[in-house]
Amino acid sequence: MNKKIILRDDEMPTSWYNVVPDIPNGLQPPLDPETMQPVSPEKLAAVFPMGLLEQEMSAERLIPIPEEVREIYGIWRPTPLVRATNLEKALGTKAKIFFKNESVSPVGSHKPNSAVAQAYYNKREGVKRLSTETGAGQWGSALSMAAGMLGLECKVYMVRVSFDQKPYRKSMMKTYGADVVASPSPDTNVGRAILEKDPGCNGALGIAISEALEDAATHDNTNYALGSVLNHVVLHQSIIGLEAKKQMEIAGEYPDVIIGCCGGGSNFAGFAVPYVPDYLEGKKIRFVGVEPESCPTMTAGRLAYDSGDVAMMTPLLYMYTLGHDFMPPGIHAGGLRYHGMAPIVSALVRENIIEPVSVHQLECFEAGILFAKTEGIIPAPETCHAIRGAIVEATRDLNEPKTIMFNFSGHGLIDMAAYDNYLAGNLHNYAMPEEEIAASLANLPTVK
Numbered sequence: 001m002n003k004k005i006i007l008r009d010d011e012m013p014t015s016w017y018n019v020v021p022d023i024p025n026g027l028q029p030p031l032d033p034e035t036m037q038p039v040s041p042e043k044l045a046a047v048f049p050m051g052l053l054e055q056e057m058s059a060e061r062l063i064p065i066p067e068e069v070r071e072i073y074g075i076w077r078p079t080p081l082v083r084a085t086n087l088e089k090a091l092g093t094k095a096k097i098f099f100k101n102e103s104v105s106p107v108g109s110h111k112p113n114s115a116v117a118q119a120y121y122n123k124r125e126g127v128k129r130l131s132t133e134t135g136a137g138q139w140g141s142a143l144s145m146a147a148g149m150l151g152l153e154c155k156v157y158m159v160r161v162s163f164d165q166k167p168y169r170k171s172m173m174k175t176y177g178a179d180v181v182a183s184p185s186p187d188t189n190v191g192r193a194i195l196e197k198d199p200g201c202n203g204a205l206g207i208a209i210s211e212a213l214e215d216a217a218t219h220d221n222t223n224y225a226l227g228s229v230l231n232h233v234v235l236h237q238s239i240i241g242l243e244a245k246k247q248m249e250i251a252g253e254y255p256d257v258i259i260g261c262c263g264g265g266s267n268f269a270g271f272a273v274p275y276v277p278d279y280l281e282g283k284k285i286r287f288v289g290v291e292p293e294s295c296p297t298m299t300a301g302r303l304a305y306d307s308g309d310v311a312m313m314t315p316l317l318y319m320y321t322l323g324h325d326f327m328p329p330g331i332h333a334g335g336l337r338y339h340g341m342a343p344i345v346s347a348l349v350r351e352n353i354i355e356p357v358s359v360h361q362l363e364c365f366e367a368g369i370l371f372a373k374t375e376g377i378i379p380a381p382e383t384c385h386a387i388r389g390a391i392v393e394a395t396r397d398l399n400e401p402k403t404i405m406f407n408f409s410g411h412g413l414i415d416m417a418a419y420d421n422y423l424a425g426n427l428h429n430y431a432m433p434e435e436e437i438a439a440s441l442a443n444l445p446t447v448k
């Protein structure tokens with residue numbers, strides 16, 4: 001048996017897969033918060049290039065990957081699919097566990113799959129500068145790298161708590177040539193207003209998104225880039241699942257369970273959706289999306305129209321949400337601290353195709369450490385959630401010979417402060433109090 005299954009460069013997929021036309025009962029359109037009518041493409045064109053807007057609304061199943069994007073992907077793609085035999089042995093399970101290793105990208109996560117594509121389409125349409133938000137810093141480093149490679153300027157609003165906890169992500173972004181500020185920042189109206197009320201504000205992705213959007217709206221030649229949630233991001237990430245499907249075929253295996261961690265939903269969706277057509281044709285596959293107990297968007301939130309940011313500048317998306325002013329606690333899986341979930345993932349949960357589960361952070365770090373000791377790679381705190389999900393599946397019945405596949409979304413080499421905290425016994429589990437969720441859900445926009 002081969003430990004790892006690798007594809008040759010010329011076996012890299014040449015198109016992305018768009019799952020939207022295959023979703024039973026489809027997606028609800030994004031709404032303009034001013035008129036409560038479906039948002040017009042012209043309005044979105046103020047901050048996004050046409051190339052990405054076309055993808056956002058596309059009903060085509062296959063969308064070709066531009067040659068220039070494929071060439072950059074070629075630096076680290078195709079990524080390996082690895083059988084976690086040492087983990088299987090440590091667990092004493094008859095299950096086979098495979099993981100798709102997205103941590104081999106230059107910045108250590110799946111994020112550049114979309115960052116490179118987004119920078120490419122913006123550049124093609126003459127945009128000179130990109131603004132964005134970042135939580136844990138993974139998306140900010142991916143976009144900074146892509147912008148640097150394609151000759152664009154980049155401004156990153158980084159959630160305050162991560163800015164202080166993860167100084168090396170900041171150094172990476174600066175190395176790639178980006179300008180990084182802690183959010184809330186004094187650089188925007190939204191940021192100044194929040195700082196005036198709460199000078200010590202920890203920040204949240206929803207605030208950083210408002211700042212990046214305001215930046216794009218108030219600077220010529222600047223567009224906005226979002227690292228998850230939107231349909232075009234899920235589309236770009238589908239390369240993960242398309243490769244994995246080919247690799248599983250080469251291994252002569254078929255997954256019974258497909259698992260990923262969910263922040264905004266892009267790595268899990270990109271990994272899982274290429275198997276949705278098989279599922280609809282009757283294959284028995286379970287899709288398990290794992291989220292933190294402290295930010296339980298799918299398991300305790302509501303499926304409703306909500307804004308993607310605090311200042312309600314984004315179109316209203318029909319998604320599972322905890323409310324746009326939900327303040328997640330400062331857990332270490334910063335990339336999973338978002339109040340909403342991709343409309344694509346939300347619709348697949350609604351159709352009972354994706355099963356959402358929530359897990360506590362301590363059991364995730366424990367899972368991550370077992371993984372590091374057995375398979376060698378230290379996982380990002382976000383990725384630990386997927387590993388925990390895979391361990392739960394593999395140990396429910398140790399004698400059941402099932403095939404489990406999970407997405408290894410990123411390594412944790414720049415998150416070692418989180419591991420230090422865990423090992424020192426300083427981390428705790430947080431379950432979100434129901435009243436707090438109810439209070440933020442009470443502020444959802446009213447849609448007739």
Ligand SMILES: *Cc1c(COP(=O)(O)O)cnc(C)c1O
Nearest residue numbers: 138228263264265266267335410
């Ligand atoms: C950003 C990030 C996530 C969460 O984002 P999704 O859009 O849900 O994929 C998960 N893992 C890593 C390593 C990340 O950087």
